[in-house]
Amino acid sequence: MNEHVQTATTAPLFNPLSPEFIRDPYPHYARLRTTDPMHVTPFGAFVASRHAEASLVLRDRRFGKDYVDRTIRRYGPKIMEEPVFRSMSHWMLQQDPPDHTRLRGLVVKAFTARRVEDMRPRIQQVVDQTLDRIQGQGHMDLIEDFAFRLPVTIICDMLGIPEEHREVFYTSSRDGGRLLDPVPLSPAEIEQGNAGNLTAQLYFQQLFELRRKNPGDDLTTQLVQAEEDGSKLSNEELTANIILLFGAGHETTVNLIGNGLLALHRNPDQLALLQANPELITNAIEEFLRYDSSVQMSGRVALEDIDDLGGKRIPKGESVLCLLGSANRDPAVYPDRPDQLDITRQRIRPLSFGGGIHLCLGAQLARIEAEVAISTLLRRLRGLRLDDPENPEWRPTFVLRGLKSLPASW
Template sequence: MNEQVQGANQGAGGDPLFNPLSPDFIRDPYPHYDRLRTIDPIHVTPFGQFVASRHADVSLVMRDKRFGKDFVERSKRRYGPNIMEEPVFRNLGHTMLQADPPDHTRLRGLVVKAFTARRVEDMRPRIQEIVDQTLDAMIDRGHMDLIGDFAFRLPVTIICDMLGIPEEHREAFHKGSSDGVRILDPVPMTPDEIKQGNARNLMAQMYFQQLFELRRRNPGDDLITQLVQAEEDGNKLTNEELTANIMLLFVAGHETTVNLIGNGLLALHRNPDQLALLKARPELMAGAIEEFLRYDSSVQMTGRVALEDIDDLGGVKIPKGETVLCLLGSANRDPAVYPDRPDRLDVTRPNVKPLSFGGGIHFCLGAQLARIEAEIAIATLLRRLPDLRIDDIENPEWRATFVLRGLKRLPASWRARAR
């Protein structure tokens, strides 16, 4: 690393400006973002990536066609020429999330109808039913883990419904771990982590191949049947793309929503005035969800590669082929867009338009579904367990991943009562 880059990587006290897997950063990234936006808004990491932290730059990079994913070349540059032989990388490379047009357009087009606002609105009664069943099973216990016992079950059940995963297979998914998401982090994976990722990936692939067989024989009214039929149609999608995108929907559809519910509940309980306001005025809930997304986004970062030389991004030149990391969580607290105390949770804040679901052609497919799931989950919890208290509000345990920000557990208690 040359001296100039070394200098750019450090704040005034000599500590690194961007060290996203350090425990301090994981616990509270926001003071770090504040320093980045102020001191070095297009920061260069020791790995040579550019880090955009201001709202204007983050928003531009996600929407501008001069930037794309370029996943294969980007991964080779980072990990070496043979990296695409690793199953976990091959698989991710076949997802719409990492594809550029025209592949992206083709893959997204095959599933987009299942996620329209109308289709998702129709799912409200089912979402309410799952939340109520979860609480019914818990209500006379007097305590639960808001992550494992409450938030986790809803998005997993809904995505299992949508994909058509048979009831009798679901127990394994409900117990599933979420350690497989380190691949998204900006700090490269170790060979050991790649090995573990490969093993998990191959297990999931084996499971889904069997399920595809089942749906070829017994079609259902679900997304897997729809995609299996598209595969059989000829040149619409390959078998590898089918597997990769079903796995993407499964992962993208729950980790993130669990964390929206968990981070939102933590933020609310840390701000008792806002909690009281929301209990008194449940009609504020839809706006409150936007504020939870803004205040502590469950996705903190995405990235793009410059597909041509960029002369000026926030005053910096980005050569073709270089990666720009977009700090969504930082953009969401940029005072240039949220002048009224951006570090404060305010469920009545006007004009909240968080970048938590990304932007441009990759804008989150499940955004409306996630919003409705979180809205129903949090509203029902406040209504049915109004005296719920979080056990340790000061030091909750965060997961050690940076891109997907969420809690390992969030134990809470209430006065147990008969139903």
């Protein structure tokens, strides 16, 4: 504890890829909120650490994505020739209306609360099958062996990826997270991003051919048909948004399950409470989202001059980084021990899924996956304990916050 306090008072205010920050960003957030709530980084972005400003920016139409101009300002005009940036520029996540409205409208029906609730039995089946396979081992990595399989299987189902193609996705690396961090990428990281993007493009082009010949009841078929229609989406948009759905749909949910399990085991009273009252799981998931969000930041660009945001003037074209994880612990919104995990906390409205027009499309799916995964695990492996809950190994990324591994025994 002392070590954390000391780190937080001597380190630069916002250095999100430093090992101390990755290990525990929360003392740094507290310092930002109290000393400089609209901090300006050395590369010129505003950092909104309080709930009030972060939440406003996400919802206010005077802010948008402006992805291409923003990326060119940061890296220079040639950057859009890099396949990975070109592909990301077509993500609905990076679009402003009207393109955002058009692209989101093509897939939103697959994610309604009703459609997702209908997937619950399948989610339960995947979790049970995973545990059937490993229950006899007495030991596993909760990330690789347990959390990872579920979201990958479910997004493969939704995209109509045939069973026989899936093994490669279960074993592929999870190194793409740096692309989202607000710290410029090195040439080597850009190369790595390009390689991953081109591999994904090649695979999905094959899948599109398959679904053109053999249409199915899946999102890929739906989008391929929309592309063939000619006016709804281009081929580049089709490929980019399938890649987005595939990526957004699993890394984040793996991390919700992993961060939630870590938080529970570091708070044995809360673990015991949940074990004794399994019906608390729905509220517990909201608290896990609030307490240690698997997405820590969402950025916007001012589309016009903003006279006053938290006491600062934001000129048109400047970026605001909304610190979701910090907003989630802001005492102005959570006056009762915001740094404490409390699965019975009431009126939790975490900013973890963002807000406004880009509000996470998969929020309800992620909630149900985490609910089924964590409650089934606790029910079936009663004596589960983490090997080393105080020294977990975090992935070295900031925006996507999650564990590299979480070894456990029972």
